[in-house]
Amino acid sequence: GINAEYGKQWYQRRVREGLYDEHINLKQVPMLPWDPPVKSFRLTAGNIKSTPVKCFQAVETVGNIVSMLRSTTHNGFPVVAMAPGESGAKHFGQFMGLITREQLIIILTKQAYYNEKTMRQFGDIAVDDFRDTYPRYPDIESLHIPEEHMPMKIDLRQFY
Numbered sequence: 001g002i003n004a005e006y007g008k009q010w011y012q013r014r015v016r017e018g019l020y021d022e023h024i025n026l027k028q029v030p031m032l033p034w035d036p037p038v039k040s041f042r043l044t045a046g047n048i049k050s051t052p053v054k055c056f057q058a059v060e061t062v063g064n065i066v067s068m069l070r071s072t073t074h075n076g077f078p079v080v081a082m083a084p085g086e087s088g089a090k091h092f093g094q095f096m097g098l099i100t101r102e103q104l105i106i107i108l109t110k111q112a113y114y115n116e117k118t119m120r121q122f123g124d125i126a127v128d129d130f131r132d133t134y135p136r137y138p139d140i141e142s143l144h145i146p147e148e149h150m151p152m153k154i155d156l157r158q159f160y
Contacts, residue, residue: 063150069140075101097160102137113152
């Protein structure tokens with residue numbers, strides 16, 4: 001019963017790796033170990049975050065997103081919502097979610113943005129668009145976005 005299962009798991013973790021783990025190693029798939037490094041137990045987000053915080057508003061311009069992606073190597077960005085009248089170096093708004101570099105690049109590739117004046121939607125995007133490019137996402141430098149698209153808006157709320 002449960003003791004046999006517990007014993008098997010203990011044996012696989014302590015004595016030898018499981019069959020699944022052996023295949024992962026043979027295929028050289030990078031995997032994080034089960035236990036974090038000892039030195040990481042005392043780390044907090046404040047120890048490893050970049051400053052100043054690089055974040056996006058819930059609705060952003062194509063130009064701001066392209067500029068941020070070209071000027072940083074970050075892989076994830078907080079999406080925040082500012083309450084009316086909020087601003088300042090110490091306040092970034094209410095955390096709404098997280099969006100990845102890869103998501104942003106696919107959104108830009110598919111031109112999933114709109115013209116705020118005419119509300120005309122340019123491209124269309126679906127979940128399959130994210131799956132189809134995994135794990136070989138294009139680089140931001142390989143995208144050619146017309147200058148007239150830079151003021152267009154992207155509503156990030158649908159992606160986090």
